[in-house]
Amino acid sequence: xxxxxxxxxxxxxxxxxxxxxxxxxxxxxxxxxxxxxxxxxxxxxxxxxxxxxxxxxxxxxxxxxxxxxxxxxxxxxxxxxxxxxxxxxxxxxxxxxxxxxxxxxxxxxxxxxxxxxxxxxxxxxxxxxxxxxxxxxxxxxxxxxxxxxxxxxxxxxxxxxxxxxxxxxxxxxxxxxxxxxxxxxxxxxxxxxxxxxxxxxxxxxxxxxxxxxxxxxxxxxxxxxxxxxxxxxxxxxxxxxxxxxxxxxxxxxxxxxxxxxxxxxxxxxxxxxxxxxxxxxxxxxxxxxxxxxxxxxxxxxxxxxxxxxxxxxxxxxxxxxxxxxxxxxxxxxxxxxxxxxxxxxxxxxxxxx
Ligand SMILES: C/C(=C\COP(=O)(O)O)CCC[C@H](C)CCC[C@H](C)CCCC(C)C
Ligand SMILES: Nc1ccn([C@@H]2O[C@H](COP(=O)(O)OP(=O)(O)O)[C@@H](O)[C@H]2O)c(=O)n1
Numbered sequence: 001x002x003x004x005x006x007x008x009x010x011x012x013x014x015x016x017x018x019x020x021x022x023x024x025x026x027x028x029x030x031x032x033x034x035x036x037x038x039x040x041x042x043x044x045x046x047x048x049x050x051x052x053x054x055x056x057x058x059x060x061x062x063x064x065x066x067x068x069x070x071x072x073x074x075x076x077x078x079x080x081x082x083x084x085x086x087x088x089x090x091x092x093x094x095x096x097x098x099x100x101x102x103x104x105x106x107x108x109x110x111x112x113x114x115x116x117x118x119x120x121x122x123x124x125x126x127x128x129x130x131x132x133x134x135x136x137x138x139x140x141x142x143x144x145x146x147x148x149x150x151x152x153x154x155x156x157x158x159x160x161x162x163x164x165x166x167x168x169x170x171x172x173x174x175x176x177x178x179x180x181x182x183x184x185x186x187x188x189x190x191x192x193x194x195x196x197x198x199x200x201x202x203x204x205x206x207x208x209x210x211x212x213x214x215x216x217x218x219x220x221x222x223x224x225x226x227x228x229x230x231x232x233x234x235x236x237x238x239x240x241x242x243x244x245x246x247x248x249x250x251x252x253x254x255x256x257x258x259x260x261x262x263x264x265x266x267x268x269x270x271x272x273x274x275x276x277x278x279x280x281x282x283x284x285x286x287x288x289x290x291x292x293x294x295x296x297x298x299x300x301x302x303x304x305x306x307x308x309x310x311x312x313x314x315x316x317x318x319x320x321x322x323x324x325x326x327x328x329x330x331x332x333x334x335x336x337x338x339x340x341x342x343x344x345x346x347x348x349x350x351x352x353x
Pocket of ligand 1 (some may be wrong): 009011012016017019020023040041044063066076077078081084085149229232
């Protein structure tokens with residue numbers, strides 16, 4: 001009886017996440033759609049909370065999602081699970097002003113160096129967190145939580161004999177299953193989301209496989225520590241933090257996909273100058289960009305950037321001076337010279353033709 005209940009709990013743990021992820025593509029490109037999608041995890045999480053504190057009494061629901069049938073358990077593993085889904089669906093953090101400093105450095109260099117741009121993007125990384133379907137990170141965090149953590153328990157209990165030296169409740173089989181589950185679910189999700197044109201920049205299969213492999217290994221390492229329940233938070237967190245730093249390395253070389261660069265001359269600007277900022281702009285308008293990609297339309301039809309005048313590297317000294325015409329603004333930035341105007345913030349508006 002207990003075994004059947006445990007298995008059903010894990011089937012729920014493994015299965016609901018990927019089903020929920022698949023539904024993300026059914027939503028419109030409106031920026032609010034992520035909040036509509038979040039209604040499901042929000043209701044489930046609120047339900048876990050109310051069951052946990054005893055406001056709602058539903059012994060059968062508690063029995064199906066807890067280990068011992070104790071309502072207080074709902075406030076741990078299941079509640080964390082729901083919160084992680086909620087965050088992965090809705091969270092988006094805009095870039096802070098100091099990103100402009102790095103943009104300035106990029107523009108000063110006016111070079112096409114992928115290495116330089118990548119290292120600057122890595123430096124910027126902690127400040128540009130966007131989940132939902134536009135970024136591989138939330139998708140991978142949830143895949144590790146569902147596929148990895150779920151499979152670890154199922155296979156670890158069934159076949160695990162040799163224990164990990166640092167964690168007496170975990171086994172080598174369980175941790176291998178954790179790695180495998182995270183990898184298979186993560187790569188499948190990434191390939192699907194990439195194919196649907198969700199991400200700002202397309203990923204190559206090899207790059208994605210290597211990326212997911214490294215993150216799955218990290219997820220298995222974090223899960224192997226002997227802390228119960230919190231792995232529903234620590235595993236996705238580790239995947240997101242590490243993935244955030246490694247993502248630029250997994251993306252294709254060049255700031256924009258080549259087919260996107262072909263549209264830049266239409267704006268009358270030098271791709272070498274526009275590249276970093278155009279990418280950031282696209283990053284800010286991912287839904288329009290995604291839509292344009294899916295419909296094979298030129299993604300950059302009309303762009304307006306905000307430019308600012310800098311009196312040094314001090315981010316507080318930036319003054320916003322919106323200029324609505326990118327060619328005019330960029331004409332003020334001769335190639336190879338220190339630009340008097342640098343892009344501040346992300347204000348590109350992409351209009352579809
Ligand atoms: C039992 C659960 C977690 C406990 O974790 P652990 O202690 O074993 O580590 C998972 C409970 C899952 C829950 C019933 C359903 C979650 C639904 C999801 C957030 C949104 C679903 C949307 C729907 C499938 C379209
Ligand atoms: N790396 C792992 C993880 C879990 N497991 C098995 O799964 C059971 C529950 O795992 P857990 O304590 O991590 O439970 P959750 O916190 O993931 O719900 C353990 O008692 C082990 O039998 C394993 O063998 N190896």
